[in-house]
Amino acid sequence: MSEITRSGGCLCGALRYEVRGEPYKSGLCHCADCRKVTGSAFLHYADWRPHQFTSTGEYKTFAGRSFCPTCGSHTFNLSDDQVEIHLGTLDEAPNKIRPEIEGWAIRREPWLPVIPSVPMFPRDP
Secondary structure: OOOOEEEEEOOOOOOEEEEEOOOOEEEEEOOHHHHHHHOOOOEEEEEEOHHHEEEEOOOEEEOOEEEOOOOOOEEEEEOOOOEEEEHHHEOOOOOOOOOOEEEOHHHOOOOOOOOOOOOEOOOOO
């Protein structure tokens, strides 16, 4: 059986990426930074190791968050030990990656339905 590869990118298509294999973690983050970056009530994300990630095209980074300098789409966050993909930037939708945790639940909107069996943490897990 071959390893799954997921592709994604920015709105204008100038920045593209691929991740290979399954993420080691996935979740929703309700922190103030993620809300501002997404312009939404939360960020749906998944984390892969750097060796599972490749990208093409130019990107800029601010406070560890990478985005396309042409259209401004936030696509991923890079660090030495992980690549956090903003799952809304994947080409495949729905992407079938279910959140395993919810962080910063103290900022969670009360109208959001609870996801059964997904633990919530008041701040970072």
